Amino acid sequence: MRVGMGYDVHKLVEERELILGGVNIPHTLGLLGHSDADVLLHAIMDALLGAAALGDIGKHFPDTDEKYKGISSLKLLEHVGKLIEQEGYVIENIDATVIAQKPKLRPYIEEMEENIAKTLHIEKEQINVKATTEERLGFTGREEGIAAQAICSLNSIYDGSYAVADTGAGCSGCTGCSAGRSPE
Ligand SMILES: Nc1ccn([C@@H]2O[C@H](COP(=O)(O)O)[C@@H](O)[C@H]2O)c(=O)n1
Numbered sequence: 001m002r003v004g005m006g007y008d009v010h011k012l013v014e015e016r017e018l019i020l021g022g023v024n025i026p027h028t029l030g031l032l033g034h035s036d037a038d039v040l041l042h043a044i045m046d047a048l049l050g051a052a053a054l055g056d057i058g059k060h061f062p063d064t065d066e067k068y069k070g071i072s073s074l075k076l077l078e079h080v081g082k083l084i085e086q087e088g089y090v091i092e093n094i095d096a097t098v099i100a101q102k103p104k105l106r107p108y109i110e111e112m113e114e115n116i117a118k119t120l121h122i123e124k125e126q127i128n129v130k131a132t133t134e135e136r137l138g139f140t141g142r143e144e145g146i147a148a149q150a151i152c153s154l155n156s157i158y159d160g161s162y163a164v165a166d167t168g169a170g171c172s173g174c175t176g177c178s179a180g181r182s183p184e
């Protein structure tokens, strides 16, 4: 198993939408960025890329490239999901925290988790998104920006301990896997 971590920050400004986990959240301020500035998805992508030793989002989607201007980060996440799969990795789980003084995010968390699961073709139970304030301290507390942290774990289909679901190929030497099969 391999783990990766991601961290990102975007500035809160007027006249921008607030999009987190692919959910458009009603708020007086939105996040500034070259893309849609979905700070949660950016942290998750960096965690996934980190776990697979594939660099970071700036390497794959440079903010100097016009084609990423205003792009939905769900599209970028979909691409990262494909890269991970091409490298032979299967996502075990993702855990993330959004650090925001406002707005209250709890009502939107489930939809964020559904968006992420659907985009990465994994189960919603493999994703957990949390929100916290920093008790009015620092830049998030002053509502100058929103930060997000993420951690993920990946299994390699080549390391002998992970059995790929639905291949019907059997699980030689299997020690159990997230596909729900028992150890052989
Ligand atoms: N933007 C936020 C921040 C927090 N929450 C929820 O409130 C709980 C308490 O937050 P504290 O920062 O006071 O510990 C937290 O566990 C979240 O469930 C939220 O929904 N949106």
Ligand SMILES: C[C@@]1(CO)OP(=O)(O)OP(=O)(O)OC[C@H]1O
Residues within 6 Å of the ligand: 008, 032, 033, 034, 035, 036, 037, 038, 042, 057, 058, 059, 061, 062, 063, 064, 068, 069
């Ligand atoms: C996502 C990208 C895509 O152009 O742009 P931003 O939305 O500015 O996000 P950031 O986390 O600053 O950097 C990664 C960028 O490459």
